[in-house]
Amino acid sequence: MTTLRFEHGTVHAETDAAEADTALADLPNVEVDPRSGGFRAPAMYYADLRDALVAAGIDFEDRIAPVVDSDRSLSTTYDLRSYQRDALDSWLDADSRGVVELPTGAGKTVLAVAAMAAHSVPTLVVVPTIDLQDQWLRELETEFDVPVGRFGGGEQTQESITVSTYDSAYLRADDVGGDFGLVVFDEVHHLGGEGYQDIPRFLAAPARLGLTATFERPDGEHERVAELVGRRLYRLDVDDLAGDHLADYEVRRVEVELTAAEREAYDEAQSTFVNYLRSSGLSMQSGSDYQKLVMRSGTDPRARKALLAKQRARDVMMNSEAKVDKLARLLARHREDRVIIFTASTDLVYRISRRFLVPPITNETGTKERREILARFRDGTYDTVVAANVLDEGVDVPDANVGILLSGSGSEREFTQRLGRILRPKSDGSTATLYELVSVETAEERVADRRR
DNA sequence: TTGACTCAACATCCTTTGCTACAA
DNA sequence: TTGTAGGTTTCCATGTTGAGTCA
Structure with a gap:
């Protein structure tokens, strides 16, 4: 019997039939595991393995799929606004994977609650701060009337709904990543951070919902977020809701x-910076050019002086x-x-x-x-x-x-x-x-x- | 349990002109 | 001729957070 298991942030397929080997061998991101003789992939590809086995008509035992307790299916009393309903439908139509971008105050939590009720599977909600974690806990306990677990803030309790900080999720994902069928990333743009990208990799949850008011990142890492959680499916900005659901x-x-003294200080510092750029042939067209200067400043005293001058200039103009x-x-x-x-x-x-x-x-x-x-x-x-x-x-x-x-x-x-x-x-x-x-x-x- | 502390991680940090090498 | 990318085993400073440790 072919078996799917979650192991340390990966999904492991133990196969005993040539048909199963054939079905899995050509999947991208799946590799032969020489030690076990089976196949292994980062947990985020669990759904791909499962679907390939189903498509090939292979009987398999799935030890990852979270058990759905029909007596504890979730329901919500929220009445969604039209745009929230549209966003939810877009997400459900996209195989329950993707990002919804809505401005602050547009009711992203309500949307997530509706998504959780639609799936009624064990769910992990990941948030950036303890303060937000408290808010989510209050909201979810009130809405669903079930115990809600918590990873972070000095507590490590797991329930069928668990709210975690990004930091705790990073620490726990390779351990509990097989226990959830849905993961909600609040302020999902944080997943662009290099370390945090391991969180969605180590989670098997096939359903993924990212919420943010500002999806795109200046470093372009939102592309990576789209690979890990799903593409941006729905977007409204402040002007779409101002005057209606948000204030005009x-x-x-x-x-x-600037005062005369400030002007003098600013011009002096700024020209130190600009003169260095000219003399060193550095152009400043993007953040990466600035990064070059920062790196250079580690070894070049003139670059360091220029950088410190730029900071003085910033201080003057901003304060x-x-x-x-x-x-x-x-x-x-x-x-x-x-x-x-x-x-x-x-x-x-x-x-x-x-x-x-x-x-x-x-x-x-x-x-x-x-x-x-x-x-x-x-x-x-x-x-x-x-x-x-x-x-x-x-x-x-x-x-x-x-x-x-x-x-x-x-x-x-x-x-x-x-x-x-x-x-x-x-x-x-x-x-x-x-x-x-x-x-x-x-x-x-x-x-x-x-x-x- | 609380508070003070350290540590690691993440985010921002950007000029007004135009280099050099290489691929299409 | 035109368009594009550009080395490195990081990392100037400041602001912010969560986790962990210890008293």
């Missing part, structure tokens, strides 16, 4: 001038005094509003916090304190918070109607996530506003263009 919004670019002055005027204008201030540096967060007496949140803010601040922001005790990159993703941030980008990277993802923080529909139907402060005649103008 406007983005206002506010240009600020200029003029921006803080402009911020004062914006805060005065929006005294009645709920405001989140975003920066790219923790120093600036604390500077603003001290000057405007606004609670700061950075990576240095402990979990307990962070929750307290957000709770007070939620209940209205605070009407403004200032954060570095902490609130961009993976945190349940209370709604605001004004966002102020004091500084940020050229990342489209970061911009989209920050915009998403102010787009929850307003009870009075009012428009959300995102201010983008840009130092004129600096590289920040290009940075701001790039992220849009």
Whole structure:
């Protein structure tokens, strides 16, 4: 009898008939295992092996397929919105493999719950942060009324529905990868990271759903994600839902001038950088060109000096005094509003916090304190918070109607996530506003263009 | 159980002009 | 002539997170 087993992140086919050998031998990604005499492939190809055996009419014992308990089939009370239904149908039509891209606040969790109910198989949900893990646990326990396991945050309990962090999934996938029939990757763009790519490889789950608001990655690794989880099947962006399921919004670019001293410092540092590029023949057309410079800086003192100068220039343009002055005027204008201030540096967060007496949140803010601040922001005790990159993703941030980008990277993802923080529909139907402060005649103008 | 700490991993980091070698 | 890719056994700094360890 031919048998399929899960072993350490792989699927192993033990065969005892020539027909089975023939059916498996030509499959891509499947190799002969000289030790066992059978065939072996990364667990992600489990469905290919199974389908090949079925197609060849071969009787086999499948020790991987998760047992479906008919008494515990999942059902959901959610009423899907039309676009959620369309996204779900696209996914089901694509053999339950693929990525759905929806903006923050569009109800990706609801879609995942519907997908889980549609399959009713043991499911692993993978999320990037403990905070998101808590949210998913609450949601799933409420919706399905079944125990939900947890990998991460100091706990390792497995249930037919288990929510894991990416880090714990990485540590456990080669062990438990054969136990799930469906895997949901929340914020699936994280799978572009080199190490995390092993997670979907080590999982046998034939059904795979990726959720994200920003699928494409500047490094192109979303192509890899598509190979591991499935291609992007459905996509809506903020503008498709604004005014209907999300708040209407406007983005206002506010240009600020550097002070004379800042201008001098910026020009000096920037010209050190540019002069080095000219003299060394380096062109800067992409991130990989920048990477070349970084590598060179490990051995070439001039390259290192140029790189440090570039960082000084960035500091000046992103943290200029003029921006803080402009911020004062914006805060005065929006005294009645709920405001989140975003920066790219923790120093600036604390500077603003001290000057405007606004609670700061950075990576240095402990979990307990962070929750307290957000709770007070939620209940209205605070009407403004200032954060570095902490609130961009993976945190349940209370709604605001004004966002102020004091500084940020050229990342489209970061911009989209920050915009998403102010787009929850307003009870009075009012428009959300995102201010983008840009130092004129600096590289920040290009940075701001790039992220849009 | 909690908090402080270390560690590893991941993400961003980008000019305004135009080199060199090689394949089609 | 035109188009395209470009070496390396990584990795300047900063921000952020989760896991693990220890007191």
